Amino acid sequence: EADIYQTPRYLVIGTGKKITLECSQTMGHDKMYWYQQDPGMELHLIHYSYGVNSTEKGDLSSESTVSRIRTEHFPLTLESARPSHTSQYLCASSESPALNTEAFFGQGTRLTVV
Amino acid sequence: RKEVEQDPGPFNVPEGATVAFNCTYSNSASQSFFWYRQDCRKEPKLLMSVYSSGNEDGRFTAQLNRASQYISLLIRDSKLSDSATYLCVVNPSMDTGRRALTFGSGTRLQVQP
Numbered sequence: 001e002a003d004i005y006q007t008p009r010y011l012v013i014g015t016g017k018k019i020t021l022e023c024s025q026t027m028g029h030d031k032m033y034w035y036q037q038d039p040g041m042e043l044h045l046i047h048y049s050y051g052v053n054s055t056e057k058g059d060l061s062s063e064s065t066v067s068r069i070r071t072e073h074f075p076l077t078l079e080s081a082r083p084s085h086t087s088q089y090l091c092a093s094s095e096s097p098a099l100n101t102e103a104f105f106g107q108g109t110r111l112t113v114v
Numbered sequence: 115r116k117e118v119e120q121d122p123g124p125f126n127v128p129e130g131a132t133v134a135f136n137c138t139y140s141n142s143a144s145q146s147f148f149w150y151r152q153d154c155r156k157e158p159k160l161l162m163s164v165y166s167s168g169n170e171d172g173r174f175t176a177q178l179n180r181a182s183q184y185i186s187l188l189i190r191d192s193k194l195s196d197s198a199t200y201l202c203v204v205n206p207s208m209d210t211g212r213r214a215l216t217f218g219s220g221t222r223l224q225v226q227p
Contacts, residue, residue: 042219090157103215105157
């Protein structure tokens with residue numbers, strides 16, 4: 001089993017609230033990723049990080065922000081949640097820069113903004 | 115054009131059938147390739163890596179064709195439990211400036227009794 005954890009698993013929150021989705025991994029991986037996925041749809045990369053203090057935006061424009069102050073921790077923050085943010089958010093990590101490095105996923109956070 | 119393209123399906127096959135999925139990628143410098151499986155409302159999990167020489171794991175066989183830039187997954191003797199979405203994943207070259215794994219949109223497989 002992969003040692004990557006996301007909390008909370010489920011979150012229902014009101015519009016305008018600030019939320020932080022947590023992601024931690026104990027594998028010492030340099031690369032970490034956040035993906036957004038609607039039910040039955042494809043994964044969209046929204047943020048990734050190569051290492052501490054290194055973050056970049058992904059393919060899908062997102063109003064969220066991330067930080068990478070410690071190797072094992074990659075939280076995602078929404079300053080003001082909106083119903084359009086309702087989705088599943090998946091965190092993943094992989095080694096870098098080795099080849100053939102698979103990504104391990106957390107179980108996801110299912111966010112509903114009402 | 116998407117970096118990784120897959121036929122979305124769904125592929126509806128009877129138990130025991132053999133089914134093949136293809137995936138094409140646009141970056142010829144891509145370094146490594148994987149097939150992931152994603153069950154409904156679950157996170158993706160690695161099914162198998164794809165090596166240049168091709169590789170087999172039980173009923174599953176993965177092939178890579180670098181010249182044509184496609185990857186395939188063959189499932190023999192399909193089981194009901196194989197029903198899932200299969201994601202093609204490409205690890206780009208460090209030279210491309212894009213250093214995140216790229217996922218295809220997935221091919222949905224439904225194995226019927």
